Amino acid sequence: MRPPSNSSRRLTLVFLAVLVPAAVTLVWLGLRLLDQDRALWAQRDLERQEAAADGIVRSLGGVLTDVDRRLTEGSRIPDAVSLERNGGGVSVSPPGAVAWHASATALTELRGEPFTAAESLEHRGEAHQALRLYDAATRASERGVRAGALLRRARVLRNLDRVDDALSDYRALALYSDLSLDGMPVELLARRAQCGLLQELSRRAELAREAASLERDLLAARWTLNRIDWELAAGQIAEWTGRPLVASPLQIAHADAADWFRTANLSSAGRKSAAFQGLSMTLLWTSPGPHQRAVVLVPGSVEKWLAVAASQAGPGVLALAALDDRGEAIAGQAPPVASRVVRRTALETGLPWTVVVSPGGAWATDVEFKSRRRLLAGGLASLGLLLSGGAWFLWRLVQRELAVARLQTAFVSAVSHEFRTPVTSLRHSIELLKENDDITGARRQSFYDVMGRSTERLHRLVESLLDFGRMEEGRKAFDLRPLDVLKFTSAVATEFAVDVAARGHAIEVTSDGAPGEVMADPDALGHALWNVLDNAAKYSPDGGSIFVSVERQHAGVAIAVTDTGLGVPRGERQEIFGKFVRGSRAHQLGIKGTGVGLAIVAHVMKGHGGSVELESEVGKGSTFRLHLPVAT
Numbered sequence: 038m039r040p041p042s043n044s045s046r047r048l049t050l051v052f053l054a055v056l057v058p059a060a061v062t063l064v065w066l067g068l069r070l071l072d073q074d075r076a077l078w079a080q081r082d083l084e085r086q087e088a089a090a091d092g093i094v095r096s097l098g099g100v101l102t103d104v105d106r107r108l109t110e111g112s113r114i115p116d117a118v119s120l121e122r123n124g125g126g127v128s129v130s131p132p133g134a135v136a137w138h139a140s141a142t143a144l145t146e147l148r149g150e151p152f153t154a155a156e157s158l159e160h161r162g163e164a165h166q167a168l169r170l171y172d173a174a175t176r177a178s179e180r181g182v183r184a185g186a187l188l189r190r191a192r193v194l195r196n197l198d199r200v201d202d203a204l205s206d207y208r209a210l211a212l213y214s215d216l217s218l219d220g221m222p223v224e225l226l227a228r229r230a231q232c233g234l235l236q237e238l239s240r241r242a243e244l245a246r247e248a249a250s251l252e253r254d255l256l257a258a259r260w261t262l263n264r265i266d267w268e269l270a271a272g273q274i275a276e277w278t279g280r281p282l283v284a285s286p287l288q289i290a291h292a293d294a295a296d297w298f299r300t301a302n303l304s305s306a307g308r309k310s311a312a313f314q315g316l317s318m319t320l321l322w323t324s325p326g327p328h329q330r331a332v333v334l335v336p337g338s339v340e341k342w343l344a345v346a347a348s349q350a351g352p353g354v355l356a357l358a359a360l361d362d363r364g365e366a367i368a369g370q371a372p373p374v375a376s377r378v379v380r381r382t383a384l385e386t387g388l389p390w391t392v393v394v395s396p397g398g399a400w401a402t403d404v405e406f407k408s409r410r411r412l413l414a415g416g417l418a419s420l421g422l423l424l425s426g427g428a429w430f431l432w433r434l435v436q437r438e439l440a441v442a443r444l445q446t447a448f449v450s451a452v453s454h455e456f457r458t459p460v461t462s463l464r465h466s467i468e469l470l471k472e473n474d475d476i477t478g479a480r481r482q483s484f485y486d487v488m489g490r491s492t493e494r495l496h497r498l499v500e501s502l503l504d505f506g507r508m509e510e511g512r513k514a515f516d517l518r519p520l521d522v523l524k525f526t527s528a529v530a531t532e533f534a535v536d537v538a539a540r541g542h543a544i545e546v547t548s549d550g551a552p553g554e555v556m557a558d559p560d561a562l563g564h565a566l567w568n569v570l571d572n573a574a575k576y577s578p579d580g581g582s583i584f585v586s587v588e589r590q591h592a593g594v595a596i597a598v599t600d601t602g603l604g605v606p607r608g609e610r611q612e613i614f615g616k617f618v619r620g621s622r623a624h625q626l627g628i629k630g631t632g633v634g635l636a637i638v639a640h641v642m643k644g645h646g647g648s649v650e651l652e653s654e655v656g657k658g659s660t661f662r663l664h665l666p667v668a669t
Contacts, residue, residue, distance in 0.1 A: 060425075067414075083377075090379040090394040093357065094386045096346035101308065101321065101388065108330050109323050116341075118291050118333040120298050120322075127299040133258040134333075135292040136284030137267040139299050144217035147185045151177075159193060168193050184213040184223055191230070200238060207231040214260075222260045225270065232277050248277035256284065264292075290314040291333055298322065298331045308389035310361040317367040319389050339368035339390075359390035459491035466491075490536070497567075515558040515644045519668045522555045522594050523548050523587045529563050530585050533570045541580035544570070548587040552594045554668040557645055562665075565641040568634035569598045569661045576602035577658070593647065593666040604655040614639045614649070638663070 107114055118134040120127050129135050149156075155170035171193060174186030191206035210227035218226060228251050235244040252274050254260075255267070262270070271282040284292075290313040297313070298320070306324045310317060319339060322331035339359055347357045358369035362383075367390055378395045386392065466484045470476065476484075527546050534544040573583045577600045584599040605613060616636045635649075638661075642649045646666050653659035 083379075086377075086379045086394060090381055090392065092349060093343075093346040093394060094381050094388065094392055096349055097342055097359075097388055097392065098386065100342050100345075104321055104332065104334075105306065105323075108321060108332050111328070111330065114332050116335055116338045118294075118335070120295050120331040120333065122299065122329045127295045129291070129295055132261065134288065135258065135295055136256075136288040137262050137264040137292055139263070139296050144215055144222060145181060146220075147181055147188075147216055147218045147223065149185070151182050152185060152189060155189065159189075164193050164197060168197075180213065181216060184210060184216050185218075187213075188218065188223065188227065191227075195234060200234060203234060204231060207234070221266065222262075225260050225262075229270065229273060232273070236277060244277055248274055252278060252282055255282070256288075258288075286314050286316060287335075290316040290318060294318055294320060294333050303329070308387075310359075310367060310383075310389040312361065312363060312365075317361045317363075317365055319367060321389070336368050343369045357395075358393045359388075360393060361390060364391075459494040462487055462491040513561075513640070513644065515561055515641075517556045517558055517645070519554045520557045520559060520562070522552050522557075522596065522665065525557075525559065525562070526566065526585060526587050526596055529566050530570065533567060533574075537574050540574065542574050542577065543580075543582045544585060545582060546585045546587075549589060552587045552589045555594050555645075555665040556668045557665060558641075561641045562645065565638045565663065566596060566598075568638050569663070572634055572661070573598050573600035573602065573659070576600060578602070590664070593664055596663040596665070597660055598662075599658060599660040601658040604657055604659055605651065605653040606655055610651050610653065613651075 104114060104117075113119070113130075119130040121130075126139055129138065151174060152171075155167045155174070158164075158170070159167040168190065171186045171190035175183055175190065177183055177186070187206045187210050191203045191210075194200075194203035194206065207227045207230055211224050214222065214224045216223040228247070232244060232247050232251060235247060251270075255270055255274065267284075271284075275282045293313040294311075297311075303322055303325060307322060309320045311320065312318070317336070319334040320331055321334070323329055343357050343359060358366045361367050378393050381388075381392045381394075383389060383391055466488045470481065470484055530544045530546050534542070570583065570585070577583065581601045584597075586597045586599075588595045588597060614635050616633055638649050642663055642665075647664045650662040650664065651659060652662070
């Protein structure tokens with residue numbers, strides 16, 4: 038195709054000068070409106086977020102006020118560890134919440150006076166006499182005496198190698214859990230002694246069973262021990278079981294919290310969040326008095342309260358967290374670092390935590406603003422599409438009109454050139470005949486032959502243009518009749534060979550057998566085949582061969598015309614069948630033509646119920662194949 042003309046470039050610049058400012062202005066206004074709408078939404082969202090945060094703080098404050106009331110009344114608080122100062126120590130409920138206590142709970146201490154005589158005999162080596170005294174003491178009415186006798190008798194029996202009797206006494210001591218010896222619970226002493234005896238006897242199965250039971254009871258805080266006694270017992274149990282015995286981090290944290298409550302100077306009721314053993318805990322305590330109480334809230338309780346507060350605030354809360362004084366989350370989900378949040382500090386609210394709220398769901402997709410944004414964006418998109426579509430349509434229309442104008446101009450120029458050659462030959466021949474009366478008959482006949490060929494060429498050009506006009510308007514009627522396609526093709530090729538003999542083109546016709554007959558209009562099909570042959574001759578070098586083959590196909594017959602010319606670029610293979618269209622190489626090389634030959638071929642093949650197909654390779658030639666249905 039020809040490059041755009043200067044007028045086309047000027048029109049393009051004018052078109053862009055009008056369209057681009059309008060489009061830029063529209064986009065700028067749309068972006069400004071969207072920014073304003075976004076800012077309005079953000080302000081509304083912040084106000085709702087602030088209101089939600091205030092509601093959450095009120096909800097949490099109400100829950101803690103109820104906890105304070107119940108703590109003052111001494112009521113049990115579910116899912117919490119209760120502490121109470123008693124003298125120099127602190128009692129814990131439930132006991133299993135801590136691994137050990139700041140001080141062991143006082144039990145009834147065993148008296149040694151009833152066993153002075155028996156122990157004296159035992160020390161002098163008179164074990165049997167001491168054993169008789171211990172036996173008698175086991176039947177005493179006082180529980181403390183019986184327990185002391187059992188403990189001492191088991192020791193003597195162990196020394197006398199009566200291990201089964203000693204084990205029986207140790208088991209019997211399990212009934213005396215309210216007694217202690219030198220501050221150590223009698224039951225724990227007996228069970229530890231039992232495990233030690235089983236270890237000495239290498240009774241591993243029994244030892245494993247008893248040590249595992251002792252391990253479970255120690256972790257469940259069956260006995261109130263201080264830290265030293267607990268760790269001593271844990272070390273012995275670990276030796277018997279073969280695995281380390283450590284308290285859970287939560288038990289240790291609760292024990293540290295209880296110890297803090299025991300030693301802290303608390304002059305009034307208060308609330309606090311602090312870390313014990315790396316775990317964030319929340320403590321609430323009453324005013325000092327005979328029974329100063331405190332409660333340690335486990336994270337699960339705070340989680341529940343946060344969930345209730347978030348549900349009351351509505352579905353717009355994306356993340357809600359309670360942070361301790363280190364800024365770490367005690368409960369809830371801390372919002373992302375880059376997110377917009379509302380923060381209420383402990384100093385502002387009186388809560389033991391800093392409450393952090395970030396927006397989500399319902400706020401981020403607020404129906405009113407979302408609808409407005411959709412409407413605005415849809416309107417801008419529609420205007421943009423309308424403007425773009427209209428501009429594109431107008432641009433295509435203008436470009437098409439310009440292209441048609443250029444093609445028509447090129448067509449007029451090409452037709453003029455096509456007519457000029459035969460007209461010039463006619464004028465030249467007529468002038469020579471008029472000026473020379475003595476021309477011989479043979480010479481005169483040659484002039485007549487030139488005039489005849491020129492006239493025939495003019496006739497063919499005129500008929501081509503008239504036929505093309507009728508085809509374009511749909512007025513061309515085809516007289517279809519049975520036609521021997523091979524004979525017909527050979528005849529047209531022979532006639533064409535005579536016409537182009539001066540250029541040295543050799544026309545070779547072949548067939549793959551007996552193609553048979555087709556239903557065709559001889560004049561129209563001949564015209565189409567002539568145009569294809571003429572196209573092959575134009576675009577092939579002088580002396581180049583043109584191959585014509587008639588091929589029988591499964592659905593009909595194909596007439597293939599192959600040249601060794603320029604070839605057609607891939608991007609032009611569809612365009613060249615349009616009216617007034619000529620290939621770019623034809624313009625570059627100045628090859629003459631009207632641009633309607635292949636358009637006529639396409640119309641003729643369509644009118645015959647067939648088609649035209651092009652195969653080409655640039656620089657090596659082209660093959661035009663005319664497909665026709667067979668006669669039935």
